[in-house]
């Protein structure tokens with residue numbers, strides 16, 4: 590029944606490979622995502638930026654500087670220019686103990702390339718980053734997801750979750766396709782609180798909330814859960830913190846170490 594909207598089983602704790610298994614490989618590269626899959630991540634997390642010529646690429650920052658050998662804003666660069674960049678060597682330099690020769694010279698993948706690589710057998714937890722900078726990014730995202738049949742009438746269920754810090758961006762997606770499960774990310778600068786009204790408002794279009802595990806507490810998680818929303822804290826990287834948020838009742842989490850989370854979940 591259409592008005593019921595999408596849902597995910599809250600009893601299945603989701604292991605989200607944050608930027609891939611980015612604790613071990615350069616974030617948002619094919620090897621990082623592949624490692625996330627190998628380490629039993631349930632979802633590949635993909636942050637999106639959009640090039641000057643309108644291609645969605647996998648990158649966290651608006652600028653290419655931190656994760657490539659280039660400089661400047663993605664919005665000012667064509668895809669051809671982005672493809673010239675080395676998206677792996679920075680990792681080897683920053684983390685010599687984790688460096689691998691195969692990371693040198695890796696390209697920034699487009700969203701389409703990620704989907705072509707991992708196909709419909711994988712799950713994607715996709716974030717619209719800086720949507721105010723990229724008008725039309727939601728339309729382009731849905732065009733691609735439809736093209737690869739990850740959403741739409743014959744799509745397997747829950748292959749795609751869309752997340753954003755921007756409610757406006759999620760509402761655009763929701764207006765185009767109310768069947769896609771959405772997660773509202775919230776950035777808190779101090780210990781998090783949330784009202785019933787805010788939760789009702791979010792529950793009207795989203796199935797869950799994502800927030801930093803360093804800002805939330807058990808009461809916050811329980812309140813979110815009482816509103817039948819999923820709770821996915823980010824970015825939970827140590828065994829201790831994983832146990833902490835699981836004890837609070839979260840329904841999944843983003844981690845740079847999906848192998849560690851897999852082990853923690855197996856032991857519980």
Ligand code: G3P
Pocket residue numbers: 607636649716752774799823824843
């Ligand atoms: O998307 C969840 C988490 O990744 C949000 O923070 O900055 O890593 O995208 P960020």
Ligand code: CA
Pocket residue numbers: 634635636716
């Ligand atoms: Ca993200």
